[in-house]
Amino acid sequence: MSPRICPSILSCDPGGYADPTLLMMRGGADIIHLDVMDGQFVPPITFGADLAKSLSRQGDTPIEAHLMTLTPQAHFRAFTDAGCTRIIFHIETVAHAHRYCQQLREMGVEAGVAINPSTPASALEPLLDVMDLALVMTVNPGWGGQKLIGTCVDKVRAIRAMAPDLAIQVDGGIDPSTIGPVWDAGATDFVAGSYLMRAPSISEGIQELKSACGSKSL
């Protein structure tokens, strides 16, 4: 399989998300990644389902919501109604992760579960029968532009060993110099925010990331 690139709009100018989203869609994005922050689970506040609804009308590229919120289950319906096809919540925020994965599937969307750098890979083991995606945070959530934490790559390897066919996403510090080793460790889906904003163009950045898979240096 080939790597799937999931551009995040987090590093775009908040005054205008539509244009860069269109460039991401036209530039080869596999899915647009929306970082929803509530000011409680993580300090910043970003945006909600209304933005997801507006951006989903920009094109046919699917959109996913990465919910960095307490009580993420309170927002599942709003984001599915807004057109998101994959919803990711943090295991650290809920008491009933298994049931919430089931709920997401019943709503007709893919269920993603995220783990922070301090959460072990084994936390996902009881959920493997109901989840469609593991999101391994490779930075502490809340901000773009941080450096990838190398020990998180070992968790990707551990999850791949537990679940040979599961989609595994990594989020934070992904650029052409870091993506290769994470791909080799077994990740399939790569969130990229600040790198795409500093690339010569968004489409060239997406192509650079895809072609850097196969590089083995970290």
Ligand code: DX5
């Ligand atoms: C961080 C977010 C990321 C962020 C990644 O909490 O979940 O999606 O946008 O940004 P970069 O690619 O700049 O590390």
Ligand code: ZN
């Ligand atoms: Zn994210």
